[in-house]
Structures are given as C-alpha cells and as structure tokens.
Amino acid sequence: MSFKTTAAVEEMKVKVCNLHAELLRWGLVTWTSGNVSGRVPGTDLIVIKPSGVSYDDLKPELMVVTDLEGKILDGELAPSSDAESHNVVYQRMPEVGGVVHTHSPYATAWAARAEPIPCVITAMADEFGGEIPLGPFARIGSDAIGKGIVETLQGHRSPAVIMQNHGVFTIGKDPKAAVKAAVMAEDVARTVHISRQLGEPVPIPQADIDKLYDRYQNVYGQQPSPKEQ
Numbered sequence: 001m002s003f004k005t006t007a008a009v010e011e012m013k014v015k016v017c018n019l020h021a022e023l024l025r026w027g028l029v030t031w032t033s034g035n036v037s038g039r040v041p042g043t044d045l046i047v048i049k050p051s052g053v054s055y056d057d058l059k060p061e062l063m064v065v066t067d068l069e070g071k072i073l074d075g076e077l078a079p080s081s082d083a084e085s086h087n088v089v090y091q092r093m094p095e096v097g098g099v100v101h102t103h104s105p106y107a108t109a110w111a112a113r114a115e116p117i118p119c120v121i122t123a124m125a126d127e128f129g130g131e132i133p134l135g136p137f138a139r140i141g142s143d144a145i146g147k148g149i150v151e152t153l154q155g156h157r158s159p160a161v162i163m164q165n166h167g168v169f170t171i172g173k174d175p176k177a178a179v180k181a182a183v184m185a186e187d188v189a190r191t192v193h194i195s196r197q198l199g200e201p202v203p204i205p206q207a208d209i210d211k212l213y214d215r216y217q218n219v220y221g222q223q224p225s226p227k228e229q
C-alpha cells in the first residue's frame with residue numbers, strides 16, 4: 001500500500017532539512033558527516049536525512065520517512081547510516097522527538113580520550129544538569145550504538161552523550177532542541193578543553209548544579225504566562 005503523507009509529515013521534512021544548516025552554521029559537521037531526525041508528533045513516523053548527501057543538496061523532498069523499525073515508507077534515497085541508532089532511541093525513549101549526531105571536534109576529542117566532560121562551568125549545569133556522559137565504543141551496523149546511547153543517558157539529565165571513539169548524539173523534545181544540545185555540547189567541550197590545558201578545572205558542587213539546572217530549565221528566558229500554560 002503506498003504511503004499517504006500528511007501535513008505533519010511534510011512539515012517535519014522541512015524542519016529536519018532546515019536544521020541541518022544549523023549543524024554547518026555552528027561548525028559541528030564536515031562534508032556529509034552528521035544527521036538530524038525528528039519524530040512526527042503523535043505517530044511512529046521518523047523523518048531523517050538521506051545518507052551521504054551533501055548539505056548543499058539537502059531539500060525537504062529528499063528527506064526519508066521510516067517507521068520505528070527503519071522500514072522506508074516515503075523517499076527515494078537510502079536513510080542515514082545512523083538511522084538504526086536514532087530508531088533505537090525513539091523506540092526506548094518515547095518522550096524524545098528529535099535526535100542529532102555529529103563528529104563536532106572538541107566533543108569528539110573528549111570521546112577519543114574516552115572521558116566524560118566534567119561539569120565545571122555553569123553553562124554545563126544549565127543545559128546538561130551535570131557532566132556530559134561517555135557512552136561505550138560500538139561499531140555502526142547494529143543496535144549497539146543506539147542501546148549504548150539510551151543506557152548511558154539513563155541516570156543523567158544530559159541531553160547529550162559522547163560515544164567513545166566516535167562522536168556526539170543528542171536528544172530533545174523536538175529536533176530543534178536536539179540541535180541546540182549538540183551546539184551547546186560542542187561549546188562547553190571546547191571551553192573545558194581549553195581550561196584543562198592550563199590546569200585542573202574546579203568542579204561545581206552538586207547542590208549548586210541542581211539549583212542552576214532548575215533555574216535554567218524553568219525560569220530562564222521567556223516563560224509562558226499563566227494564561228498560556
């Protein structure tokens with residue numbers, strides 16, 4: 001039976017396509033590395049970048065729609081080679097609406113050293129609620145990467161995980177939130193790297209991390225007015 005698209009699917013194709021430009025804008029990807037996906041709200045449909053296509057050539061109509069098992073439902077091209085990893089996250093974390101993968105240089109350098117990024121700046125407490133955890137080494141081609149992402153994120157508030165010897169995976173309530181987490185992960189990875197070159201960074205006490213995280217997640221910025229809630 002041929003796939004019957006919807007306005008929501010087409011809207012997600014545009015969002016996912018356009019968010020790939022943010023990966024370039026913030027210096028998170030090189031050539032065709034990296035990928036963004038989004039879950040169409042209220043469905044088990046996933047929209048993801050086609051594999052190996054130049055960022056300059058990405059268009060909404062080239063995005064690939066799959067089910068949670070990776071079966072292609074819409075799209076002429078093969079989905080990202082990381083689609084299985086994204087799908088394991090969506091299968092096991094129903095609250096996740098967006099997943100991003102990059103090889104951003106500073107965060108990936110921490111992954112190459114198999115070290116989690118310690119929470120030593122308030123920006124990390126704000127966005128990640130603690131360290132950016134390290135996930136296991138796993139080769140592409142099975143569900144091992146996806147399982148490693150999910151198992152590592154459990155017990156952390158971080159929306160980002162650095163996978164040993166590989167790179168960054170981030171999650172969010174929607175694709176834009178996952179892209180933000182990828183941008184901020186690279187930003188703090190760079191800062192903490194620079195700090196550690198000149199000495200030993202000083203950890204922030206957990207009680208302060210908790211307060212900073214709560215403020216940033218619940219007070220910072222333009223909170224919806226009571227009538228909007």
Ligand SMILES: O=C(CO)[C@@H](O)[C@@H](O)COP(=O)(O)O
Pocket residue numbers: 032033034035049050051052053079080081082101102103140
């Ligand atoms: O990291 C990997 C594979 O794990 C890269 O190949 C990935 O960033 C880009 O692959 P795709 O073009 O999305 O298939």
